[in-house]
Amino acid sequence: MADYDIAAAFAAIENELISSMHRNLSHHRAQETDEGIQWAMWQAEQLKVLEQYKKRNRIKYKKNFEKINNSIDGVILNSRKIGGLEQETQILKAIKNGFKVYKELGQTGTVAKFIQLNDKKLDALINATKSDFSRAEAAMLRMSNDQYRKIIFNAQVYANAGGTAYAKAVDMATKDFLASGINCIAYKNGARHTVSDYADMAIRTASKRAYLTGEGEKRREWGICTVIVNKRGNPCPRCLPFCGRVFIDDLWSGGTPSDGDFPLLSSAIAQGLYHPRCKDSHTTYFEGISTTLEGVTLEEREKVKEQYEIQQKSAQAQNQANKCSRIAENSLDKDNKRMYSARAEKWQGVAEKLSDSVAKSADGGIINSGATAGALSPYSKAAEKHAVKYYEFVRHMTTDTQKISEATKISQDKIDKIKKHVFIDEHDLLEGRKRFTPSYDMAESWQRLIKGDYQEKDMILLKHEYYELRSMEKGLTQNEAHIKASKRYNYSKYCE
Numbered sequence: 001m002a003d004y005d006i007a008a009a010f011a012a013i014e015n016e017l018i019s020s021m022h023r024n025l026s027h028h029r030a031q032e033t034d035e036g037i038q039w040a041m042w043q044a045e046q047l048k049v050l051e052q053y054k055k056r057n058r059i060k061y062k063k064n065f066e067k068i069n070n071s072i073d074g075v076i077l078n079s080r081k082i083g084g085l086e087q088e089t090q091i092l093k094a095i096k097n098g099f100k101v102y103k104e105l106g107q108t109g110t111v112a113k114f115i116q117l118n119d120k121k122l123d124a125l126i127n128a129t130k131s132d133f134s135r136a137e138a139a140m141l142r143m144s145n146d147q148y149r150k151i152i153f154n155a156q157v158y159a160n161a162g163g164t165a166y167a168k169a170v171d172m173a174t175k176d177f178l179a180s181g182i183n184c185i186a187y188k189n190g191a192r193h194t195v196s197d198y199a200d201m202a203i204r205t206a207s208k209r210a211y212l213t214g215e216g217e218k219r220r221e222w223g224i225c226t227v228i229v230n231k232r233g234n235p236c237p238r239c240l241p242f243c244g245r246v247f248i249d250d251l252w253s254g255g256t257p258s259d260g261d262f263p264l265l266s267s268a269i270a271q272g273l274y275h276p277r278c279k280d281s282h283t284t285y286f287e288g289i290s291t292t293l294e295g296v297t298l299e300e301r302e303k304v305k306e307q308y309e310i311q312q313k314s315a316q317a318q319n320q321a322n323k324c325s326r327i328a329e330n331s332l333d334k335d336n337k338r339m340y341s342a343r344a345e346k347w348q349g350v351a352e353k354l355s356d357s358v359a360k361s362a363d364g365g366i367i368n369s370g371a372t373a374g375a376l377s378p379y380s381k382a383a384e385k386h387a388v389k390y391y392e393f394v395r396h397m398t399t400d401t402q403k404i405s406e407a408t409k410i411s412q413d414k415i416d417k418i419k420k421h422v423f424i425d426e427h428d429l430l431e432g433r434k435r436f437t438p439s440y441d442m443a444e445s446w447q448r449l450i451k452g453d454y455q456e457k458d459m460i461l462l463k464h465e466y467y468e469l470r471s472m473e474k475g476l477t478q479n480e481a482h483i484k485a486s487k488r489y490n491y492s493k494y495c496e
Protein backbone atom coordinates (compact mmCIF):
# COMPACT_ATOMS: atom_id res chain seq x y z
CA MET A 1 0.00 0.00 0.00
CA ALA A 2 1.41 3.40 -0.95
CA ASP A 3 0.65 6.56 1.01
CA TYR A 4 -2.16 7.69 -1.31
CA ASP A 5 -3.72 4.19 -1.09
CA ILE A 6 -4.10 4.61 2.65
CA ALA A 7 -6.12 7.80 2.32
CA ALA A 8 -8.18 6.19 -0.46
CA ALA A 9 -8.85 3.11 1.67
CA PHE A 10 -10.20 5.28 4.47
CA ALA A 11 -12.29 7.31 2.04
CA ALA A 12 -13.83 4.07 0.73
CA ILE A 13 -14.72 2.97 4.27
CA GLU A 14 -16.25 6.38 5.03
CA ASN A 15 -18.40 6.07 1.93
CA GLU A 16 -19.48 2.55 2.78
CA LEU A 17 -20.43 3.49 6.32
CA ILE A 18 -22.61 6.32 5.06
CA SER A 19 -24.18 4.43 2.19
CA SER A 20 -25.01 1.41 4.29
CA MET A 21 -26.83 3.71 6.71
CA HIS A 22 -28.61 5.23 3.73
CA ARG A 23 -29.67 1.79 2.53
CA ASN A 24 -31.12 0.99 5.93
CA LEU A 25 -33.10 4.23 6.00
CA SER A 26 -34.31 3.58 2.48
CA HIS A 27 -35.32 -0.06 2.96
CA HIS A 28 -36.95 0.20 6.36
CA ARG A 29 -39.31 3.11 5.85
CA ALA A 30 -41.89 4.37 8.33
CA GLN A 31 -45.50 3.60 7.53
CA GLU A 32 -47.47 6.63 6.40
CA THR A 33 -51.11 6.10 7.39
CA ASP A 34 -54.11 8.41 7.63
CA GLU A 35 -53.17 9.08 11.24
CA GLY A 36 -49.75 10.23 10.09
CA ILE A 37 -46.32 8.66 10.04
CA GLN A 38 -45.85 5.75 12.45
CA TRP A 39 -42.65 7.08 13.99
CA ALA A 40 -42.60 5.07 17.19
CA MET A 41 -42.74 1.78 15.35
CA TRP A 42 -40.15 2.94 12.86
CA GLN A 43 -37.78 4.12 15.58
CA ALA A 44 -37.97 0.80 17.37
CA GLU A 45 -37.20 -1.01 14.13
CA GLN A 46 -34.36 1.34 13.18
CA LEU A 47 -32.76 0.98 16.61
CA LYS A 48 -32.66 -2.76 16.02
CA VAL A 49 -31.16 -2.18 12.58
CA LEU A 50 -28.63 0.16 14.17
CA GLU A 51 -27.50 -2.58 16.53
CA GLN A 52 -26.89 -4.87 13.55
CA TYR A 53 -25.10 -2.04 11.73
CA LYS A 54 -22.77 -1.53 14.70
CA LYS A 55 -22.01 -5.20 15.09
CA ARG A 56 -21.50 -5.80 11.39
CA ASN A 57 -19.18 -2.83 10.93
CA ARG A 58 -17.07 -3.81 13.90
CA ILE A 59 -16.40 -7.17 12.30
CA LYS A 60 -16.35 -6.02 8.69
CA TYR A 61 -13.77 -3.28 9.08
CA LYS A 62 -11.50 -4.98 11.58
CA LYS A 63 -9.60 -6.63 8.74
CA ASN A 64 -9.44 -3.44 6.65
CA PHE A 65 -8.09 -1.49 9.59
CA GLU A 66 -5.50 -4.16 10.30
CA LYS A 67 -4.38 -4.12 6.69
CA ILE A 68 -4.04 -0.34 6.70
CA ASN A 69 -2.17 -0.28 10.02
CA ASN A 70 0.17 -3.05 8.94
CA SER A 71 1.11 -1.16 5.79
CA ILE A 72 2.46 1.79 7.78
CA ASP A 73 5.82 0.11 8.50
CA GLY A 74 6.34 -0.50 4.80
CA VAL A 75 5.46 3.01 3.70
CA ILE A 76 7.75 4.64 6.25
CA LEU A 77 10.70 2.27 5.91
CA ASN A 78 10.49 2.37 2.15
CA SER A 79 10.64 6.15 2.13
CA ARG A 80 13.77 5.98 4.24
CA LYS A 81 15.31 3.51 1.80
CA ILE A 82 14.44 5.58 -1.26
CA GLY A 83 15.79 8.70 0.43
CA GLY A 84 19.10 6.93 1.03
CA LEU A 85 19.36 5.49 -2.47
CA GLU A 86 18.54 8.74 -4.20
CA GLN A 87 20.99 10.61 -2.04
CA GLU A 88 23.75 8.14 -2.75
CA THR A 89 23.24 8.60 -6.49
CA GLN A 90 23.48 12.36 -6.07
CA ILE A 91 26.63 12.17 -3.99
CA LEU A 92 28.39 9.81 -6.37
CA LYS A 93 27.47 12.07 -9.25
CA ALA A 94 28.85 15.11 -7.43
CA ILE A 95 32.08 13.27 -6.67
CA LYS A 96 32.37 12.38 -10.34
CA ASN A 97 31.96 16.08 -11.12
CA GLY A 98 34.83 16.96 -8.85
CA PHE A 99 33.29 17.29 -5.41
CA LYS A 100 35.84 16.52 -2.69
CA VAL A 101 34.67 14.45 0.23
CA TYR A 102 36.57 16.21 2.93
CA LYS A 103 35.71 14.09 5.89
CA GLU A 104 37.04 10.64 6.57
CA LEU A 105 34.68 7.87 5.66
CA GLY A 106 36.34 5.84 8.37
CA GLN A 107 34.18 7.08 11.25
CA THR A 108 31.93 4.09 10.85
CA GLY A 109 31.43 3.76 14.58
CA THR A 110 29.72 7.11 14.90
CA VAL A 111 27.74 6.53 11.70
CA ALA A 112 26.48 3.20 13.03
CA LYS A 113 25.39 4.91 16.23
CA PHE A 114 23.69 7.64 14.22
CA ILE A 115 21.77 5.05 12.22
CA GLN A 116 20.82 3.14 15.36
CA LEU A 117 19.40 6.31 16.82
CA ASN A 118 17.39 6.80 13.63
CA ASP A 119 16.08 3.24 13.86
CA LYS A 120 14.71 4.10 17.26
CA LYS A 121 13.24 7.39 16.07
CA LEU A 122 11.51 5.77 13.10
CA ASP A 123 10.23 2.93 15.26
CA ALA A 124 8.70 5.52 17.51
CA LEU A 125 7.23 7.30 14.50
CA ILE A 126 5.72 4.07 13.17
CA ASN A 127 4.23 3.20 16.55
CA ALA A 128 2.85 6.69 17.07
CA THR A 129 1.28 6.69 13.59
CA LYS A 130 -0.26 3.26 14.18
CA SER A 131 -1.76 4.20 17.51
CA ASP A 132 -3.09 7.48 16.07
CA PHE A 133 -4.67 5.49 13.27
CA SER A 134 -6.22 2.97 15.65
CA ARG A 135 -7.77 5.77 17.65
CA ALA A 136 -9.04 7.43 14.47
CA GLU A 137 -10.54 4.15 13.27
CA ALA A 138 -12.42 3.61 16.51
CA ALA A 139 -13.64 7.21 16.43
CA MET A 140 -14.86 6.74 12.88
CA LEU A 141 -17.12 3.82 13.77
CA ARG A 142 -18.28 5.51 16.95
CA MET A 143 -19.24 8.67 15.11
CA SER A 144 -21.23 6.89 12.44
CA ASN A 145 -23.12 4.99 15.13
CA ASP A 146 -23.86 8.16 17.09
CA GLN A 147 -24.98 10.04 14.00
CA TYR A 148 -27.22 7.20 12.92
CA ARG A 149 -28.88 7.17 16.33
CA LYS A 150 -29.41 10.94 16.21
CA ILE A 151 -31.00 10.69 12.77
CA ILE A 152 -33.44 8.07 14.03
CA PHE A 153 -34.77 10.53 16.59
CA ASN A 154 -34.40 13.77 14.64
CA ALA A 155 -36.40 12.61 11.62
CA GLN A 156 -39.57 12.75 13.68
CA VAL A 157 -38.71 16.19 15.03
CA TYR A 158 -38.27 17.54 11.49
CA ALA A 159 -41.47 15.88 10.33
CA ASN A 160 -43.46 17.37 13.20
CA ALA A 161 -42.02 20.81 12.64
CA GLY A 162 -42.44 20.90 8.88
CA GLY A 163 -45.30 18.51 8.30
CA THR A 164 -43.27 16.71 5.67
CA ALA A 165 -43.28 13.15 4.41
CA TYR A 166 -40.91 10.41 5.47
CA ALA A 167 -38.27 10.85 2.76
CA LYS A 168 -37.96 14.60 3.17
CA ALA A 169 -37.90 14.37 6.98
CA VAL A 170 -35.11 11.80 6.92
CA ASP A 171 -33.17 13.89 4.39
CA MET A 172 -33.43 16.90 6.69
CA ALA A 173 -32.20 14.80 9.61
CA THR A 174 -29.22 13.42 7.67
CA LYS A 175 -28.21 16.59 5.85
CA ASP A 176 -25.73 18.00 8.36
CA PHE A 177 -24.01 14.67 8.77
CA LEU A 178 -23.79 14.15 5.01
CA ALA A 179 -22.47 17.66 4.49
CA SER A 180 -19.58 17.25 6.90
CA GLY A 181 -18.89 13.54 6.46
CA ILE A 182 -17.48 11.45 9.29
CA ASN A 183 -15.35 14.32 10.58
CA CYS A 184 -14.38 12.71 13.84
CA ILE A 185 -10.85 14.12 14.06
CA ALA A 186 -10.54 17.47 15.83
CA TYR A 187 -7.34 19.44 15.31
CA LYS A 188 -5.89 21.77 17.91
CA ASN A 189 -7.28 24.81 16.08
CA GLY A 190 -10.78 23.35 16.43
CA ALA A 191 -11.19 22.39 12.78
CA ARG A 192 -12.70 18.96 12.23
CA HIS A 193 -11.47 16.50 9.62
CA THR A 194 -12.44 13.14 8.24
CA VAL A 195 -10.17 10.18 8.89
CA SER A 196 -9.18 9.96 5.22
CA ASP A 197 -8.17 13.60 5.22
CA TYR A 198 -6.28 13.25 8.46
CA ALA A 199 -4.60 9.99 7.38
CA ASP A 200 -3.48 11.58 4.14
CA MET A 201 -1.78 14.37 6.05
CA ALA A 202 -0.33 12.08 8.73
CA ILE A 203 1.12 9.46 6.42
CA ARG A 204 2.59 12.01 4.03
CA THR A 205 4.22 13.87 6.90
CA ALA A 206 5.63 10.67 8.41
CA SER A 207 6.83 9.40 5.08
CA LYS A 208 8.53 12.69 4.33
CA ARG A 209 10.32 12.59 7.64
CA ALA A 210 11.49 9.05 6.88
CA TYR A 211 12.66 10.10 3.42
CA LEU A 212 14.64 12.98 4.90
CA THR A 213 16.07 10.57 7.49
CA GLY A 214 17.27 8.21 4.73
CA GLU A 215 18.82 11.07 2.80
CA GLY A 216 20.45 12.46 5.91
CA GLU A 217 22.00 9.11 6.79
CA LYS A 218 23.70 8.97 3.42
CA ARG A 219 25.01 12.50 3.84
CA ARG A 220 26.25 11.65 7.30
CA GLU A 221 28.05 8.63 5.89
CA TRP A 222 29.90 10.86 3.45
CA GLY A 223 30.43 13.67 5.90
CA ILE A 224 28.21 16.16 4.08
CA CYS A 225 25.60 18.17 5.91
CA THR A 226 24.82 21.25 3.83
CA VAL A 227 21.47 21.37 2.04
CA ILE A 228 19.69 23.82 -0.20
CA VAL A 229 15.92 24.32 -0.15
CA ASN A 230 14.62 23.82 -3.67
CA LYS A 231 13.46 26.79 -5.59
CA ARG A 232 11.12 25.47 -8.23
CA GLY A 233 7.57 24.50 -8.96
CA ASN A 234 4.89 25.93 -6.71
CA PRO A 235 6.37 26.46 -3.26
CA CYS A 236 4.03 27.22 -0.38
CA PRO A 237 4.07 30.88 0.63
CA ARG A 238 5.14 29.88 4.14
CA CYS A 239 8.26 28.19 2.83
CA LEU A 240 9.09 30.81 0.22
CA PRO A 241 11.54 32.80 2.36
CA PHE A 242 13.71 29.67 2.63
CA CYS A 243 13.75 28.76 -1.06
CA GLY A 244 17.18 28.85 -2.68
CA ARG A 245 18.94 29.21 0.68
CA VAL A 246 21.66 26.96 2.05
CA PHE A 247 21.40 25.42 5.53
CA ILE A 248 23.36 23.10 7.74
CA ASP A 249 21.14 20.09 8.25
CA ASP A 250 21.40 19.47 11.97
CA LEU A 251 18.25 17.36 12.02
CA TRP A 252 18.80 14.52 9.61
CA SER A 253 22.41 14.76 8.43
CA GLY A 254 24.03 15.22 11.81
CA GLY A 255 25.40 18.70 11.09
CA THR A 256 26.53 21.15 13.80
CA PRO A 257 26.99 24.94 13.78
CA SER A 258 30.74 24.39 13.34
CA ASP A 259 30.18 22.79 9.93
CA GLY A 260 30.03 26.05 8.04
CA ASP A 261 28.83 29.56 7.76
CA PHE A 262 25.17 28.76 7.15
CA PRO A 263 22.11 28.86 9.42
CA LEU A 264 20.78 25.63 10.89
CA LEU A 265 17.90 23.85 9.18
CA SER A 266 16.23 23.39 12.56
CA SER A 267 15.93 27.16 12.89
CA ALA A 268 14.18 27.39 9.52
CA ILE A 269 11.79 24.65 10.61
CA ALA A 270 11.13 26.49 13.85
CA GLN A 271 10.16 29.44 11.65
CA GLY A 272 7.64 27.42 9.64
CA LEU A 273 9.52 25.46 6.96
CA TYR A 274 8.07 21.95 6.40
CA HIS A 275 4.73 22.57 8.06
CA PRO A 276 2.12 19.80 7.72
CA ARG A 277 1.07 19.21 4.09
CA CYS A 278 4.19 21.04 2.92
CA LYS A 279 5.26 20.19 -0.60
CA ASP A 280 8.69 21.76 -0.47
CA SER A 281 11.94 19.88 -0.23
CA HIS A 282 15.68 20.29 -0.16
CA THR A 283 18.67 18.70 -1.84
CA THR A 284 22.30 18.41 -0.92
CA TYR A 285 24.37 21.53 -1.32
CA PHE A 286 27.79 20.50 -2.59
CA GLU A 287 30.13 23.34 -1.88
CA GLY A 288 31.99 24.32 -5.01
CA ILE A 289 29.74 22.19 -7.24
CA SER A 290 26.20 23.37 -6.60
CA THR A 291 25.38 26.81 -7.81
CA THR A 292 23.62 28.98 -5.28
CA LEU A 293 20.36 30.22 -6.57
CA GLU A 294 19.50 33.86 -6.40
CA GLY A 295 16.89 34.77 -3.79
CA VAL A 296 13.20 35.00 -4.51
CA THR A 297 12.19 38.18 -6.30
CA LEU A 298 9.27 40.35 -5.27
CA GLU A 299 7.49 39.46 -8.48
CA GLU A 300 7.87 35.74 -7.83
CA ARG A 301 6.62 36.23 -4.31
CA GLU A 302 3.45 37.90 -5.58
CA LYS A 303 2.86 35.16 -8.11
CA VAL A 304 3.32 32.43 -5.53
CA LYS A 305 0.82 34.09 -3.24
CA GLU A 306 -1.67 34.48 -6.03
CA GLN A 307 -1.32 30.86 -7.14
CA TYR A 308 -1.57 29.62 -3.60
CA GLU A 309 -4.86 31.44 -3.14
CA ILE A 310 -6.22 29.95 -6.35
CA GLN A 311 -5.14 26.53 -5.12
CA GLN A 312 -6.97 27.07 -1.84
CA LYS A 313 -10.10 28.19 -3.68
CA SER A 314 -9.92 25.13 -5.89
CA ALA A 315 -9.66 22.87 -2.84
CA GLN A 316 -12.66 24.61 -1.26
CA ALA A 317 -14.70 24.18 -4.43
CA GLN A 318 -13.73 20.51 -4.56
CA ASN A 319 -14.89 20.18 -0.96
CA GLN A 320 -18.23 21.72 -1.85
CA ALA A 321 -18.55 19.37 -4.80
CA ASN A 322 -17.83 16.34 -2.62
CA LYS A 323 -20.27 17.53 0.01
CA CYS A 324 -23.09 18.06 -2.50
CA SER A 325 -22.51 14.76 -4.22
CA ARG A 326 -22.52 12.95 -0.86
CA ILE A 327 -25.88 14.56 -0.07
CA ALA A 328 -27.22 13.78 -3.56
CA GLU A 329 -26.22 10.14 -3.34
CA ASN A 330 -27.65 9.62 0.11
CA SER A 331 -30.89 11.56 -0.11
CA LEU A 332 -34.15 9.66 -0.14
CA ASP A 333 -36.22 12.39 -1.77
CA LYS A 334 -35.97 12.72 -5.56
CA ASP A 335 -36.06 16.52 -5.59
CA ASN A 336 -33.22 16.66 -3.10
CA LYS A 337 -31.21 14.22 -5.19
CA ARG A 338 -31.68 16.30 -8.32
CA MET A 339 -30.93 19.61 -6.64
CA TYR A 340 -27.75 18.43 -4.96
CA SER A 341 -26.41 16.63 -8.06
CA ALA A 342 -26.75 19.86 -10.00
CA ARG A 343 -24.90 21.73 -7.28
CA ALA A 344 -22.17 19.08 -7.14
CA GLU A 345 -21.67 19.35 -10.87
CA LYS A 346 -21.41 23.12 -10.69
CA TRP A 347 -18.79 23.03 -7.93
CA GLN A 348 -16.86 20.31 -9.68
CA GLY A 349 -16.61 22.55 -12.73
CA VAL A 350 -15.38 25.46 -10.63
CA ALA A 351 -12.78 23.27 -8.91
CA GLU A 352 -11.46 21.88 -12.18
CA LYS A 353 -11.19 25.25 -13.82
CA LEU A 354 -9.22 26.64 -10.90
CA SER A 355 -6.95 23.63 -10.61
CA ASP A 356 -6.23 23.75 -14.36
CA SER A 357 -4.98 27.27 -14.03
CA VAL A 358 -2.71 26.23 -11.16
CA ALA A 359 -1.43 23.21 -13.11
CA LYS A 360 -0.60 25.41 -16.06
CA SER A 361 1.56 27.69 -14.01
CA ALA A 362 3.15 24.73 -12.21
CA ASP A 363 4.27 23.24 -15.49
CA GLY A 364 6.91 25.78 -16.17
CA GLY A 365 7.27 26.30 -12.45
CA ILE A 366 6.12 29.69 -11.26
CA ILE A 367 9.60 30.01 -10.05
CA ASN A 368 11.44 29.07 -13.12
CA SER A 369 14.16 26.55 -12.53
CA GLY A 370 16.11 27.76 -15.52
CA ALA A 371 15.11 25.16 -18.05
CA THR A 372 12.10 26.02 -20.13
CA ALA A 373 9.78 23.30 -21.26
CA GLY A 374 8.24 22.93 -24.66
CA ALA A 375 9.44 23.70 -28.15
CA LEU A 376 13.02 22.72 -27.55
CA SER A 377 14.91 20.63 -30.01
CA PRO A 378 14.95 17.26 -28.25
CA TYR A 379 18.66 16.93 -28.89
CA SER A 380 19.77 20.28 -27.56
CA LYS A 381 21.72 20.71 -24.34
CA ALA A 382 18.83 22.71 -22.89
CA ALA A 383 16.43 19.85 -23.63
CA GLU A 384 18.76 17.39 -21.98
CA LYS A 385 19.03 19.61 -18.93
CA HIS A 386 15.30 20.10 -18.79
CA ALA A 387 14.71 16.34 -18.99
CA VAL A 388 17.09 15.65 -16.10
CA LYS A 389 15.32 18.24 -13.97
CA TYR A 390 11.89 17.08 -15.00
CA TYR A 391 12.66 13.43 -14.17
CA GLU A 392 13.80 14.47 -10.73
CA PHE A 393 10.63 16.53 -10.43
CA VAL A 394 8.50 13.53 -11.41
CA ARG A 395 10.17 11.38 -8.76
CA HIS A 396 8.85 13.79 -6.14
CA MET A 397 5.38 14.21 -7.61
CA THR A 398 2.65 12.59 -5.58
CA THR A 399 -0.48 13.05 -7.64
CA ASP A 400 0.80 12.54 -11.21
CA THR A 401 -0.16 8.88 -11.57
CA GLN A 402 -3.62 9.52 -10.19
CA LYS A 403 -4.15 12.34 -12.69
CA ILE A 404 -2.86 10.26 -15.58
CA SER A 405 -5.05 7.36 -14.55
CA GLU A 406 -8.09 9.63 -14.48
CA ALA A 407 -7.25 11.12 -17.87
CA THR A 408 -6.43 7.88 -19.67
CA LYS A 409 -8.78 5.52 -17.81
CA ILE A 410 -5.82 3.19 -17.30
CA SER A 411 -5.73 1.85 -13.74
CA GLN A 412 -3.55 3.81 -11.35
CA ASP A 413 -1.84 0.61 -10.38
CA LYS A 414 -0.54 0.22 -13.93
CA ILE A 415 0.50 3.86 -14.16
CA ASP A 416 2.33 3.53 -10.84
CA LYS A 417 4.24 0.55 -12.20
CA ILE A 418 5.09 2.46 -15.37
CA LYS A 419 6.31 5.44 -13.38
CA LYS A 420 8.47 3.23 -11.22
CA HIS A 421 9.89 1.50 -14.28
CA VAL A 422 10.62 4.66 -16.25
CA PHE A 423 11.61 7.18 -13.61
CA ILE A 424 12.67 5.40 -10.45
CA ASP A 425 14.02 1.89 -10.91
CA GLU A 426 17.55 1.07 -11.95
CA HIS A 427 17.94 -1.41 -14.79
CA ASP A 428 20.72 -3.53 -16.20
CA LEU A 429 21.32 -1.41 -19.26
CA LEU A 430 23.97 -1.93 -21.88
CA GLU A 431 26.05 0.74 -20.15
CA GLY A 432 25.66 -0.76 -16.67
CA ARG A 433 23.10 -0.83 -13.87
CA LYS A 434 21.45 2.55 -13.68
CA ARG A 435 18.30 4.51 -14.22
CA PHE A 436 17.21 5.37 -17.73
CA THR A 437 18.82 8.46 -19.14
CA PRO A 438 16.17 11.19 -19.00
CA SER A 439 14.52 11.72 -22.36
CA TYR A 440 13.10 15.07 -23.36
CA ASP A 441 10.34 13.46 -25.44
CA MET A 442 9.24 11.29 -22.57
CA ALA A 443 9.33 14.20 -20.14
CA GLU A 444 7.05 16.11 -22.51
CA SER A 445 4.73 13.11 -22.87
CA TRP A 446 4.45 12.69 -19.11
CA GLN A 447 3.64 16.35 -18.69
CA ARG A 448 0.88 16.17 -21.31
CA LEU A 449 -0.53 13.02 -19.73
CA ILE A 450 -0.76 14.75 -16.35
CA LYS A 451 -2.57 17.68 -17.88
CA GLY A 452 -4.92 15.33 -19.71
CA ASP A 453 -4.31 16.84 -23.16
CA TYR A 454 -2.23 13.94 -24.39
CA GLN A 455 -1.50 12.84 -27.94
CA GLU A 456 -1.62 9.43 -29.55
CA LYS A 457 2.09 8.93 -29.06
CA ASP A 458 1.78 9.52 -25.32
CA MET A 459 -0.58 6.55 -25.06
CA ILE A 460 1.87 4.54 -27.18
CA LEU A 461 4.53 5.43 -24.64
CA LEU A 462 2.45 4.08 -21.74
CA LYS A 463 1.65 0.89 -23.64
CA HIS A 464 5.26 0.44 -24.69
CA GLU A 465 6.61 0.85 -21.18
CA TYR A 466 4.01 -1.42 -19.63
CA TYR A 467 4.64 -4.12 -22.21
CA GLU A 468 8.37 -3.73 -21.68
CA LEU A 469 8.19 -4.04 -17.93
CA ARG A 470 5.86 -7.04 -18.12
CA SER A 471 8.31 -8.72 -20.50
CA MET A 472 11.13 -8.02 -18.07
CA GLU A 473 9.10 -9.54 -15.28
CA LYS A 474 8.92 -12.64 -17.42
CA GLY A 475 12.71 -12.79 -17.53
CA LEU A 476 13.75 -10.82 -20.60
CA THR A 477 16.62 -8.35 -20.31
CA GLN A 478 15.76 -4.67 -20.65
CA ASN A 479 17.21 -4.57 -24.13
CA GLU A 480 15.29 -7.63 -25.31
CA ALA A 481 12.11 -6.36 -23.71
CA HIS A 482 12.56 -2.96 -25.32
CA ILE A 483 13.00 -4.45 -28.78
CA LYS A 484 9.96 -6.66 -28.30
CA ALA A 485 7.86 -3.74 -27.02
CA SER A 486 8.99 -1.54 -29.92
CA LYS A 487 7.62 -4.02 -32.42
CA ARG A 488 4.15 -3.53 -30.99
CA TYR A 489 4.34 0.01 -29.72
CA ASN A 490 6.96 2.02 -31.51
CA TYR A 491 7.19 5.18 -29.47
CA SER A 492 10.44 6.43 -30.96
CA LYS A 493 8.94 6.30 -34.46
CA TYR A 494 6.37 8.88 -33.31
CA CYS A 495 9.05 11.15 -31.94
CA GLU A 496 11.10 11.41 -35.12
Ligand SMILES: [Zn+2]
Binds near residue numbers: 277278
Ligand atom coordinates in the same frame (compact mmCIF):
# COMPACT_ATOMS: atom_id res chain seq x y z
ZN1 LIG B 1 5.90 24.41 2.53
